[in-house]
Amino acid sequence: GENVEQHPSTLSVQEGDSAVIKCTYSDSASNYFPWYKQELGKGPQLIIDIRSNVGEKKDQRIAVTLNKTAKHFSLHITETQPEDSAVYFCAASPNNNYGGSQGNLIFGKGTKLSVKP
């Protein structure tokens, strides 16, 4: 089955710097790659996602890149701010069907990002 590895587990940056979180996946059939942000005491919130037919997607200060050949995808946050501090999870969807187990996302173990003012 699908396996998602996420690195680093913790990341500390200065405000204004960029942050990059990387994930690799094992199932070449995976075609959907979302990123979630979880603030302390809250449920994860979807911040950006990318499909396998796209190599890069950007939304203001965040961007995601996907390399299907190498089976890895990354989250890039530019001009980091203290409110970006949170745990970030990547995930991969192992096939085209949604619903039930077939459509379940496989999550990475998370990256705790700390942005120092």
Next chain:
Amino acid sequence: SQTIHQWPATLVQPVGSPLSLECTVEGTSNPNLYWYRQAAGRGLQLLFYSVGIGQISSEVPQNLSASRPQDRQFILSSKKLLLSDSGFYLCVLGQGYSGANVLTFGAGSRLTVL
């Protein structure tokens, strides 16, 4: 838009006591619903998923059970809690968009078993 209601938000229970966490969703019909658990400082573990009323599948053997008595209601239960059941429980709504299963998480219920 879809809304997930999950309660209670926090719960402290003694070992051996029963548990009932409830989740209801609005703004959608026939949703896929999930229960995830997040232990302290750890990742997201899928516990149960449901594609319809009365249809429950379990991903891992455990002390918990789930039920779906109505289309937009999902319940997580236990007859006797263990210390290891402590964690942050998340009700999740899954919706298909262009062949992808997009998950929306509820606010979570924090369970502490003493």
